[in-house]
Amino acid sequence: MAEMLTLSRHILQRARHHREASGDFNLLMSHIATATKVVSRMVAKAGLLNVLGKTGDTNVQGEKVTKLDIIANDMLQAMLDDLPMVSATASEEDVSFVPTSAGATSGRYLIAFDPLDGSSNIDANVSIGTIFSVRRRANVDCNPTEADFLGAGNELVAAGYAVYGSSTMFVYTTGQGVDGFTLDPGVGEFVLSHPNMRLPDTCKCLSVNHANRLRWMGGTRAYVDHVVSRAEPRYSATTGRYIGSLVADFHRNLIYGGIFLYPADSVTPGGKLRLLFEAQPLAMIIEQAGGAASDGVRRILDIQPDGLHARAPLIIGNTVDVRLYEQMVSVHD
Ligand code: AHM
Numbered sequence: 193m194a195e196m197l198t199l200s201r202h203i204l205q206r207a208r209h210h211r212e213a214s215g216d217f218n219l220l221m222s223h224i225a226t227a228t229k230v231v232s233r234m235v236a237k238a239g240l241l242n243v244l245g246k247t248g249d250t251n252v253q254g255e256k257v258t259k260l261d262i263i264a265n266d267m268l269q270a271m272l273d274d275l276p277m278v279s280a281t282a283s284e285e286d287v288s289f290v291p292t293s294a295g296a297t298s299g300r301y302l303i304a305f306d307p308l309d310g311s312s313n314i315d316a317n318v319s320i321g322t323i324f325s326v327r328r329r330a331n332v333d334c335n336p337t338e339a340d341f342l343g344a345g346n347e348l349v350a351a352g353y354a355v356y357g358s359s360t361m362f363v364y365t366t367g368q369g370v371d372g373f374t375l376d377p378g379v380g381e382f383v384l385s386h387p388n389m390r391l392p393d394t395c396k397c398l399s400v401n402h403a404n405r406l407r408w409m410g411g412t413r414a415y416v417d418h419v420v421s422r423a424e425p426r427y428s429a430t431t432g433r434y435i436g437s438l439v440a441d442f443h444r445n446l447i448y449g450g451i452f453l454y455p456a457d458s459v460t461p462g463g464k465l466r467l468l469f470e471a472q473p474l475a476m477i478i479e480q481a482g483g484a485a486s487d488g489v490r491r492i493l494d495i496q497p498d499g500l501h502a503r504a505p506l507i508i509g510n511t512v513d514v515r516l517y518e519q520m521v522s523v524h525d
């Protein structure tokens with residue numbers, strides 16, 4: 193029987209070759225993974241637990257909050273709250289960061305997360321997920337501040353996501369490539385199923401909300417027209433694929449090859465997606481898988497957020513296509 197490499201064992205093995213090689217870091221990653229398993233169970237049973245639908249509230253992003261958003265948010269925060277190595281968490285659902293009970297002053301790590309990305313799709317049973325990133329605090333033995341979270345993405349120690357699809361997967365990087373794990377529901381463990389994930393060379397999927405076309409700027413129109421007109425032979429098999437759930441769109445493109453765009457447009461000139469909670473972690477993962485991420489001009493990982501909820505245009509996927517997009521922007525916008 194083939195060896196079963198669980199996520200916990202994998203984290204331990206990777207940690208031996210990593211400068212974060214401490215039991216602290218391993219425990220922290222295990223807690224995040226456990227929280228995603230609990231969220232996965234909640235998502236799978238959502239229709240039976242009367243937790244579908246909206247709460248009636250609007251979050252800091254101005255979006256309708258779903259009940260599962262809150263349940264997932266509370267779960268992640270609770271799982272991280274008693275870890276002494278975690279100083280604070282920041283969530284897409286909360287206005288401010290939250291210091292932990294156990295490690296606020298002494299903890300070395302800060303965790304940012306989007307507890308339930310794609311949550312507007314929940315009621316239709318579409319794949320959704322959790323996105324997270326881990327960074328180190330510059331100073332310890334003091335209270336955490338918002339500024340501690342506002343580093344560029346190139347300072348991240350780890351990033352990952354769980355996608356709650358036909359199976360639940362956990363994908364993560366600590367800067368040594370990307371590995372994917374599938375939840376074995378019988379055993380309750382994430383098991384290595386996609387070692388060393390690499391983005392295929394071909395841009396198979398073009399993922400953009402075409403209903404926004406009239407809002408797009410010239411560069412985005414020029415790029416999308418270039419692809420759909422099959423201007424180059426490498427686009428002969430490219431197909432449009434857009435779920436409207438970033439983590440699911442990203443995961444599919446990582447498997448098949450492709451580009452995802454949520455560009456600047458006339459309604460959201462600063463972009464819609466969030467740097468800290470969505471763009472930075474996914475940018476770290478795509479670069480580790482051989483791809484690229486840009487806001488149309490700058491590398492996502494070089495952008496310094498100016499607030500917890502800062503947004504950015506996000507163009508992410510095959511490097512050759514991200515570069516072509518940037519070129520179109522430089523000519524047309
Ligand atoms: P959220 O569900 O965490 O609020 O994230 C926003 C979502 C992304 O998952 C997705 O890529 C995007 O919004 C879809 O936006 P639109 O419906 O405008 O295409």
Ligand code: MG
Pocket residue numbers: 284306308309310438470
């Ligand atoms: Mg999101």
